Structure formats: C-alpha cells, structure tokens
Amino acid sequence: MSERLEQRGESVTPDEGRETESRAPALAVDGVSKTFGDGEDAVTAVDDVSFDIESGSIVGLLGPNGAGKTTLIKSILGMVLPDEGTVRLNGIDIRERPRAAYAQVDAMLEGARNDYWRLTVRENLRYFSTVAGVDPDAVANQHQRLLEQLELTDKADTAVRDLSRGMKQKVSLASVLAGGASIVFLDEPTLGLDVESSRTLQTELRRLATEQDITVVLSSHDMDVIETVCDRVLIMSDGTFVADDSVEELLRSTDVYGVRVVSSDFDDDLLSALQNAFEVRSVERLSPGARVEVETEGDGIYELMDWLRTRDVTPERVRTVEPGLEDLFLDLTDRAVQPTGGSLE
Amino acid sequence: MSASQSPAESRRTAGYPKLIKAVLYREYLIFVRYPANAIGGIFISLFFFGVLFFGGQVLSGQALDDSLEGIIVGYFLWTLSLGAYQSISNDIGSEVQWGTLERHIMTPFGFAPVALLKGAAKVVRTFITSVVVLGVMLLLTGTTLALNVLTTVVIATLSVLSVLGLGFAAGGITVLYKRIGNWLNLLQFLFIPLISAPIFEQPLLRILPLAHGSGLLQRAMVDGTRLWQFSAVELATLVAVAFGYLFGGYIIFQYATRRARRLGVLGDY
Incomplete structure (x- = not known):
C-alpha cells in the first residue's frame, strides 16, 4: 500500500x-x-x-x-x-x-530552515509560491499583506541569513503561506x-x-x-x-485539579508524610510553615482536609487551582505511556 | 483581485515556464550575489594547474611541452566535471539539511523538474568558471587551441551530463545516509583516469562517463575537428553515454529518496 x-x-x-x-x-x-x-x-x-x-x-x-x-x-x-x-x-x-x-498543502517542519537563507524574504515568498503552482506576480498583493501581517515589511529585501532567529521563523511561516495552500x-x-x-x-x-x-x-x-x-x-x-x-x-472532562494550602503548622515531618500520602506538585517554605499544592481529583479535596485535620494542621488559606491543558496533557500521557513504554518519534 | 483574497482564491497558477524561470533565477541570484565560491574555485583550479605546469616543466621539461595542449583540454574538462559533480551532489545534501527537499517533494511539481533545472543551471555556471580557468591556462602557458564554440560547448556539455548523473546518484546516497558528503567528494579523483582513459586501445572504455567525451574534446580543441566532422556513431555514443548516466543517476536518486521515505529518514539530518 x-x-x-x-x-x-x-x-x-x-x-x-x-x-x-x-x-x-x-x-x-x-x-x-x-x-x-x-x-x-x-x-x-x-x-x-x-x-x-x-x-x-x-x-x-x-x-x-x-x-x-x-x-x-x-x-x-x-x-x-x-x-x-x-x-x-x-x-x-x-x-x-x-x-x-x-x-x-504546505508544511513548516520542525528543526529545518524550510526556505533559502541566501535569498531575500520576498524572493523566498516568490520562489515557494511558484513551486506551489501559484504565479507570484498574480499574488504580489497577498505577499505584501503577508509581510505586513508578520511584521516583515522592513526586512522584505534582506537576505534571510541576516535576520534573527525569530524573524527567520516568521519568514518560514510566510513562505509556507505564500503558495496559497x-x-x-x-x-x-x-x-x-x-x-x-x-x-x-x-x-x-x-x-x-x-x-x-x-x-x-x-x-x-x-x-x-x-x-x-x-x-x-x-x-x-x-x-x-x-x-x-x-x-x-x-x-471539562478532567477531574484533576490542584489544591493550594497555606499553613504555619507544616514542618519537615508533616511535609514528608503529605508527600507520601498525596501527589504534591510544589512546596514553598514559609517562615513558619509552608505553602503546598496538592494534585487531586473528584472529592479528593475532602480527603486532604481530613488528612490535615487528623494531624492538627490548621489551613490558613485553601484555594483550588483549575486544571490547565498542561495538567490534562500530563495526566493523559502519563497514564497512557506508563504501561507500554516509549516509542520512536 | 481584492486585497483580502488569498493566493488560493486567486487561482493564478504558475506552470512549467514559471517554474523554469524561478529555479534558474534563484541559481542566478546565488551565483551573482555570492561569488566567493566561484572565485575561490577558479583560484584553486589555477593553483593546482600552476603546480602541475611549473612542477611538470621542472621534472620533465620538453616532454610536458609536447603534450601541453592535451593536458590543458583534460584539465578544462576535469574542472568542468568537478564543478558539475560537486555542485549537484552537495546541493542535494544541502536541500536535505535545510528541509527544502521535503518542501519541494510536497508540491504539485515534485522535486524532479527542480532537480533537473538546478542541474542544468549548475552546468552553465560551471562552464562560465571553467572557461575563465581555460583562458588563464592558455595565457599562462602561451598555448593556443582550436576553440570552435559550438563544437566545444556541445561536446563538453554532453560529456559533463554523465558526471551530472553521478552527482545525482551521490546526492541520492546522501539523502539516505546523510553525512557522507566528504567521502563522496573523493569520487571526483576518479574523473582523472576517466578523462585520460585509453579509449583507442580499449574501445569498450568509451561507455564510461567522460572517457569518450574527453577523446572527442581533445580532437575538437587540439586538432580542430568540428562537430559535423565526427562520425554519427561517435556522436551517438556521446549522446547515449551522456543521457544514460544522467538518467541512471536520476533513477538512483529517485530510488534513494523513496527508500528514505520508507525508512522515515528523508529529512532526518
């Protein structure tokens, strides 16, 4: 196939x-x-x-x-x-x-230049437009607009090799878009x-x-x-x-969220015990006590509160931290990767 | 066409004439904007010729003078071959490294016409620099050659086409195995025995790249034989060898690219 x-x-x-x-x-x-x-x-x-x-x-x-x-x-x-x-x-x-x-279709692939550094920005747009099957003369206005939108107008006639890394990245994107994919x-x-x-x-x-x-x-x-x-x-x-x-x-689909607790009762032993009992994301020492962020899900916040109460820890401040895409990503990929091991990119 | 139209919407398409113009113009821009490579190549070629010429005079005296015209023609063909081979094989390696080979492959034209056009441009570029080298060699040695432009250009171009095929093959190997460009550059020393191959004693050697073309070029530039004075068989052999190696090299390049795609190493530099 x-x-x-x-x-x-x-x-x-x-x-x-x-x-x-x-x-x-x-x-x-x-x-x-x-x-x-x-x-x-x-x-x-x-x-x-x-x-x-x-x-x-x-x-x-x-x-x-x-x-x-x-x-x-x-x-x-x-x-x-x-x-x-x-x-x-x-x-x-x-x-x-x-x-x-x-x-x-066109693509900007990671780790590659994607365009010709010895040509100017505009020459790259014209070249890659042509190889994509689009007459560069017919789309000169669009190219100009693309240069303006990516803030490359001033550098349009500069060789790409003379631009900063960020600028080069923009040129790469512009040349991908220049062919009208x-x-x-x-x-x-x-x-x-x-x-x-x-x-x-x-x-x-x-x-x-x-x-x-x-x-x-x-x-x-x-x-x-x-x-x-x-x-x-x-x-x-x-x-x-x-x-x-x-x-x-x-x-919305994830139950995972963080709970941030500040207490002056936290000491080394308690923090160690807390880390054994829960998924602790971060610990910030205060004087006295500490600020900790614990990852939990569902009704986990009640378990955490019970745990603190049974150890005579009085929370001075408690705040939930809404999950972000990164939390979800780590949660999903950890779960998926652990049983099977890695793979080749 | 309004300013808010995308290039896709405008549908003003570029066909092969525009592609030819774009590829050749790109090669032209790089040649005129960055002449250091070309000038450096000319100086290196002349330096080695100087070593060969003056060193040869010291060592062999009159013997060198007797065969000087042949040496100059051979050296001219060697610089021409070297430029064409290196530029195409190194160029393909650079395209792989820059990710532009992949971009060309995913265009409606594909990489094939672009590669062939680049090859043609490289031959023209190499011709310009080699002619400079030839001119200086003639001045330096006080030698004269029969320089019929049509005959010289046709025979030298057809001779170099076979080397272009070797360049494509080497480029294909670079696509597959990446950083072996320096090893492949060693192949260029193979051109010397090919150019000086004894084709009259061993006629079968004519099927090797450069060998037959070198023989015809010697006759054209040293003896003044014109293109139409060569036999049809000789010219047919030249054309067959030129396009045979060019086509063969291109097939190897295509095969290597396909295999790199199957192995997932096309742009994996």
Whole structure:
C-alpha cells in the first residue's frame, strides 16, 4: 500500500491540482500505521490512527517526545511512507493523485530552515509560491499583506541569513503561506519567537482560519499557544490518540485539579508524610510553615482536609487551582505511556 | 483581485515556464550575489594547474611541452566535471539539511523538474568558471587551441551530463545516509583516469562517463575537428553515454529518496 503513496507521473497540471471535492473534510486520515524496523527491533510509531479535520479549523497536535506526532505529520504529507492507511486532502487521495493532493498543502517542519537563507524574504515568498503552482506576480498583493501581517515589511529585501532567529521563523511561516495552500502543517511554529511575536503569529493563524478558511494543524510544546488558538486538540501517546476534543471539553472532562494550602503548622515531618500520602506538585517554605499544592481529583479535596485535620494542621488559606491543558496533557500521557513504554518519534 | 483574497482564491497558477524561470533565477541570484565560491574555485583550479605546469616543466621539461595542449583540454574538462559533480551532489545534501527537499517533494511539481533545472543551471555556471580557468591556462602557458564554440560547448556539455548523473546518484546516497558528503567528494579523483582513459586501445572504455567525451574534446580543441566532422556513431555514443548516466543517476536518486521515505529518514539530518 505504501508503494502507491509514492509520487508518480500524473497527468495533472498544478492548476488542475487546486480543485477540491465539495463538502469533503480538509483532512481525512483513515487507519494510518507506521512501524520502523523489523522483528524484535520493530517500533510502532503510529498505530492505526484515524481522524477528520474540518476546513477552516485549527487543530493542535500534542504529545510527549516519541509519541509519534512528527511521524504522523510526515506520514500524512508522504514524507514518510505509511505501512497502511489512507490520507485525503480536501477529498483527494494522496496515493491516487499525489500532485493534486500536494497542491492543497504546505508544511513548516520542525528543526529545518524550510526556505533559502541566501535569498531575500520576498524572493523566498516568490520562489515557494511558484513551486506551489501559484504565479507570484498574480499574488504580489497577498505577499505584501503577508509581510505586513508578520511584521516583515522592513526586512522584505534582506537576505534571510541576516535576520534573527525569530524573524527567520516568521519568514518560514510566510513562505509556507505564500503558495496559497488551504491546509497548513506547522511543527513548533513558535519555537524561538519572543512573546510578542508568538502572539502576533497566533492572531494571524486565527485570522487565516476565520477569513480565508485555511486549515491549520499545529504541533507545539507550548500549551498556551495550543490553548489559545486551537479549536480542537488531539493528544497522542505511544503512536495513538488518547484524547480528541475541544480545549473546553477536554478541560471539562478532567477531574484533576490542584489544591493550594497555606499553613504555619507544616514542618519537615508533616511535609514528608503529605508527600507520601498525596501527589504534591510544589512546596514553598514559609517562615513558619509552608505553602503546598496538592494534585487531586473528584472529592479528593475532602480527603486532604481530613488528612490535615487528623494531624492538627490548621489551613490558613485553601484555594483550588483549575486544571490547565498542561495538567490534562500530563495526566493523559502519563497514564497512557506508563504501561507500554516509549516509542520512536 | 481584492486585497483580502488569498493566493488560493486567486487561482493564478504558475506552470512549467514559471517554474523554469524561478529555479534558474534563484541559481542566478546565488551565483551573482555570492561569488566567493566561484572565485575561490577558479583560484584553486589555477593553483593546482600552476603546480602541475611549473612542477611538470621542472621534472620533465620538453616532454610536458609536447603534450601541453592535451593536458590543458583534460584539465578544462576535469574542472568542468568537478564543478558539475560537486555542485549537484552537495546541493542535494544541502536541500536535505535545510528541509527544502521535503518542501519541494510536497508540491504539485515534485522535486524532479527542480532537480533537473538546478542541474542544468549548475552546468552553465560551471562552464562560465571553467572557461575563465581555460583562458588563464592558455595565457599562462602561451598555448593556443582550436576553440570552435559550438563544437566545444556541445561536446563538453554532453560529456559533463554523465558526471551530472553521478552527482545525482551521490546526492541520492546522501539523502539516505546523510553525512557522507566528504567521502563522496573523493569520487571526483576518479574523473582523472576517466578523462585520460585509453579509449583507442580499449574501445569498450568509451561507455564510461567522460572517457569518450574527453577523446572527442581533445580532437575538437587540439586538432580542430568540428562537430559535423565526427562520425554519427561517435556522436551517438556521446549522446547515449551522456543521457544514460544522467538518467541512471536520476533513477538512483529517485530510488534513494523513496527508500528514505520508507525508512522515515528523508529529512532526518
């Protein structure tokens, strides 16, 4: 099956490739699996993964190192040939019509330059627009707007090699968007960006999804980015999905939360006993006592209060800490990873 | 087209003519904007020729002078081959490292036409620098050659196409095994025996890259034989060897890329 995913001589022009099948999901992945190695050394990086993504949505792909995110993205894009499964981009099967399917998509891959540093910013946009099958002269206005939105106008005629890391990251994104792909994969797009640039990028992604119906698949270790910008989150662990929902629903679904207790009664023995009895996230020494944050779920707060009362600890302040995406992520991936061990990215 | 339209919406597509222009323009920009590589290459080539020429004069005197024209033509072809081979094999390695090979593969055109266009641009670029080297060599040694432009360009280009094929093959091996570029560069020393292969004594050697082309180039540049004065069989052999190795090298590159995708190591530098 994977053999057929390879590019072959199709009688389509880049123009014909820009067609889409109406009402099809932007991305439809069905039963994709990839195993590296043979026999006892075989490692399943992606294990029978299926999902659809609607057009114009931003989907976050999360997972610990080795969960299979990059392999999944590369399998979707054909950079890694999957052992099994089908991938459709705007309804076009990438095996059957790779060139037409590739006209729908572009990607910014982690750890790569993705563009030519010896060319200027504008030259990169023009070049990658052309290889994506879009006449750069016809979209010069869009390129200019892209430069403005990513605050690259002043650097448009500067060679990329002379820009800062954050700027280079922006150029990489701009060159991906320059070709007018309707589905964009971004692997760690905020890596190396300062807070302000990261926010600008998030705003721009949201605008692209809302105004231009561009579908974004975003892989990032930055939970704030995922939480802020994504409509939906897919969490991977050990080659498969352990969660797939909107950020709100995922947060609602978890019972895990933190309880912060401040007491002057805490001493070394009590803190040690507390750590044995509960999942203690943090301890901050005070004089006297301490501030501790305990991870708990459901009615766990009552157990904690009972435990403190039986040891004559009087809480001076108690506060619950709402779970964030990071807590949920750690909870889900810990649970999933522990029984089976790691996998190859 | 309104400012709020996306490039996708505008659907003003770029076909192969635009792709050709874009790839060749990119190569041109890099050549004129960063001339240090080209100039450095010219100086290194001339330095080694100087060592060969003056060292040879000291060691063998008249014997060197008698075969000087042949040596210059051979050295010209060697610099041409070296430039074409290194630029294409190193270029593919760089594309892998930069992640741009992957980006090209996931475009409607694929990497194939881009790679071939880059190869063509490299040959032209190498021709320019090698002609400079040739000119200085002629001045330095006070030698004259029969430089029929059409004959020289056609034969030298066809000779170098076979080396371009070797460059593609080496690029493919780099895609699969990554940091072995330095080892592959050692292959360039193989060009010397190929250029000086005894094709008259051993006609079968004509099927090797460079060997037959080198023989024809010697006759063209030293004896003044014009393109149309070569036999059809000789020209057909030149064309067959050129495109055979080019095509073969490209097939190896495609196979290596496909295997890298299967192993998941395409961009894994």
